Amino acid sequence: MFKKGGVMRLKNIFQGIVFLLLITGISISSVAGGPMEAIKETTDKIIAILSDPELKAPEKASERDRLIRKEVDELFDWVEMSRRALARHWRKRTKQEKKEFIDLFGKLLERTYRDKVHTYSGEKFIYLGDKVDGDYGIGKVKIVTEQGTEIPVKYRVKRKGNSWYVYDVSIEGVSLINNYRTQFNTIMVRSSYKELVEKLKAKIAEK
Amino acid sequence: MRKIHNIIIFSVLWFMQASVFSFAESPEVSSPAQDASGGQVDWVAELELVPGVEVIPDGFGGHFYHYKDRMGNKHITNSIDYIPREFRTSETTGVILPVDLNVQDGAGKMPLEISKLEEPENSIRDPFEDDETWKSENIIPDPLEPVNRVFFYFNDKLYFWILKPVATGYEKVVPEPVRVGVNNFFSNLITPIRAVNCLFQGKNKGFETEIARFLVNSTIGVAGFGDPAKKIFNLDKHDEDLGQTLGSYGLGPGIYINWPVLGPSSFRDTVGLVGDSFLNPLNYLVDTTKYNLAIRSYDMVNETSLRLGEYESFKKAALDPYSSLRDAYNQNRIHKINE
Numbered sequence: 001m002f003k004k005g006g007v008m009r010l011k012n013i014f015q016g017i018v019f020l021l022l023i024t025g026i027s028i029s030s031v032a033g034g035p036m037e038a039i040k041e042t043t044d045k046i047i048a049i050l051s052d053p054e055l056k057a058p059e060k061a062s063e064r065d066r067l068i069r070k071e072v073d074e075l076f077d078w079v080e081m082s083r084r085a086l087a088r089h090w091r092k093r094t095k096q097e098k099k100e101f102i103d104l105f106g107k108l109l110e111r112t113y114r115d116k117v118h119t120y121s122g123e124k125f126i127y128l129g130d131k132v133d134g135d136y137g138i139g140k141v142k143i144v145t146e147q148g149t150e151i152p153v154k155y156r157v158k159r160k161g162n163s164w165y166v167y168d169v170s171i172e173g174v175s176l177i178n179n180y181r182t183q184f185n186t187i188m189v190r191s192s193y194k195e196l197v198e199k200l201k202a203k204i205a206e207k
Numbered sequence: 208m209r210k211i212h213n214i215i216i217f218s219v220l221w222f223m224q225a226s227v228f229s230f231a232e233s234p235e236v237s238s239p240a241q242d243a244s245g246g247q248v249d250w251v252a253e254l255e256l257v258p259g260v261e262v263i264p265d266g267f268g269g270h271f272y273h274y275k276d277r278m279g280n281k282h283i284t285n286s287i288d289y290i291p292r293e294f295r296t297s298e299t300t301g302v303i304l305p306v307d308l309n310v311q312d313g314a315g316k317m318p319l320e321i322s323k324l325e326e327p328e329n330s331i332r333d334p335f336e337d338d339e340t341w342k343s344e345n346i347i348p349d350p351l352e353p354v355n356r357v358f359f360y361f362n363d364k365l366y367f368w369i370l371k372p373v374a375t376g377y378e379k380v381v382p383e384p385v386r387v388g389v390n391n392f393f394s395n396l397i398t399p400i401r402a403v404n405c406l407f408q409g410k411n412k413g414f415e416t417e418i419a420r421f422l423v424n425s426t427i428g429v430a431g432f433g434d435p436a437k438k439i440f441n442l443d444k445h446d447e448d449l450g451q452t453l454g455s456y457g458l459g460p461g462i463y464i465n466w467p468v469l470g471p472s473s474f475r476d477t478v479g480l481v482g483d484s485f486l487n488p489l490n491y492l493v494d495t496t497k498y499n500l501a502i503r504s505y506d507m508v509n510e511t512s513l514r515l516g517e518y519e520s521f522k523k524a525a526l527d528p529y530s531s532l533r534d535a536y537n538q539n540r541i542h543k544i545n546e
């Protein structure tokens with residue numbers, strides 16, 4: 001009697017484990033990947049593009065830039081970034097102005113990013129981890145250069161649908177968006193929005 | 208008895224599943240962002256792929272699908288949805304994960320291990336939520352702006368007209384390992400500044416590490432030119448100074464000061480700089496002003512030679528380099544004080 005009960009219990013527990021595994025299996029396929037996975041995926045692809053010997057030739061430069069831009073566009077949310085960088089000046093803009101601004105600011109950030117990664121020479125990316133709270137999250141990465149210098153990078157991400165989009169990057173504690181926010185505000189206070197757009201256009205035209 | 212047991216297991220599992228699904232089906236935020244950057248599914252459909260998908264049972268009745276894109280990156284997914292259309296056979300939902308290239312047996316193994324960060328809850332929230340009021344710590348008072356801008360201009364010209372040409376020439380004749388060594392030497396020399404400030408901030412571990420680093424690097428590291436403390440013993444440098452110590456005591460930066468030659472600083476950090484100079488062995492070893500300045504200039508040229516191009520790319524990204532540098536300085540100091 002005692003023995004039989006023990007076996008039954010074991011069988012039940014076993015059943016439970018099987019169900020648990022089944023449901024974990026389901027949960028894996030129904031929950032979107034975390035912020036770190038999204039960041040790693042894009043970083044891996046960009047490193048692959050940068051290390052592709054076929055794309056290293058000078059005449060392939062524009063093709064390579066196009067591929068990088070596609071990956072960067074996939075991860076970075078230019079709208080969220082523009083809104084936060086313009087801050088209180090955002091609401092005063094017309095729909096047309098907003099559209100133009102997103103385009104210009106996105107181009108500037110993209111170029112800055114591209115210039116930075118162009119000098120990629122085997123730096124190691126260490127994915128430290130992420131943390132999520134509702135639709136917001138952060139992901140931390142450490143870049144280790146060949147000289148051994150460690151650069152802490154923090155991504156701020158927002159969930160939209162099933163994907164994570166980056167809306168701010170901090171390097172050594174310096175938030176990119178906060179930095180542009182200060183600059184844009186300085187320019188707007190000293191002159192005007194028109195001047196800011198002119199400056200953005202001139203900046204993008206810079207080689 | 209058995210029935211109750213099963214009911215409990217089922218209800219627990221059902222609850223878990225329900226909570227998991229409600230997490231996954233969080234309300235979709237429709238926003239122009241998705242139009243601008245495109246949904247992830249669209250991107251998968253656009254990606255050009257080389258044929259070849261491996262199907263491996265995941266042990267739970269489903270499958271893992273492995274394939275390579277044309278960049279040669281391996282991808283793994285347990286969802287048909289995320290496989291390029293030409294390989295799709297049925298409809299499910301799921302997630303795509305990049306595969307670590309050295310993990311060959313992908314079956315059932317999630318390749319990327321993600322740790323949960325120890326972060327205060329409020330640090331995850333959107334710091335830009337409120338666009339009307341600015342967090343006061345994010346702006347540093349700058350009543351001296353007109354003077355600071357003049358010095359900024361001066362430093363800019365100092366870099367492009369003098370420092371950069373000299374450092375470029377120096378870079379050409381002195382190999383990089385030597386320049387890194389010289390940089391290490393100067394860094395090792397000012398260990399007292401870091402060590403004492405670790406003590407002031409109650410970072411006893413940091414103090415011990417700095418002393419250990421000094422002993423190792425001054426001996427095995429040949430007077431500090433090498434950094435075996437980091438390379439062999441994995442002892443990290445604790446970058447502390449008096450400005451940070453004062454900051455950790457709750458003292459604000461006061462006002463922003465852009466010094467000629469020295470660059471961005473604040474009232475608090477200038478006081479710190481003066482205090483730290485008493486801990487700098489260089490000031491005791493070489494007390495003739497002329498030679499002291501010569502050594503400092505050499506240190507500056509050497510360091511610049513290792514950072515050529517950084518200032519240029521900073522300026523290229525900035526619309527107003529002056530306020531960009533001011534903000535970067537302020538943010539970086541806050542970061543270091545909170546560390």
